[in-house]
Amino acid sequence: MPPLAGAELIQTPVQLYRYLLRCCRQLPSTAMQQHYRHAIRQGYNSHSDEDDPERIRMIVQRAITDADWILDKYTKKK
Secondary structure (H helix, E strand, O other): OOOOOOHHHOOOHHHHHHHHHHHHOOOOOHHHHHHHHHHHHHHHHHOOOOOOHHHHHHHHHHHHHHHHHHHHHHHHOO
């Protein structure tokens, strides 16, 4: 299950970027939110020159899966 509603509608890198930033808001501490925002920004910048649609689709799927795992990891620790 994706961390936020609408994950299945993501098709472009900009949509993915915005989605992942919204996911960061669910993290428990400000330090974590800043860390993952920085990581998202770095990942976006490093893949900004991708033009292969299949590769972009794979990156989007992997990023959503990773976001789900990270949110699961930190929200289950109570």
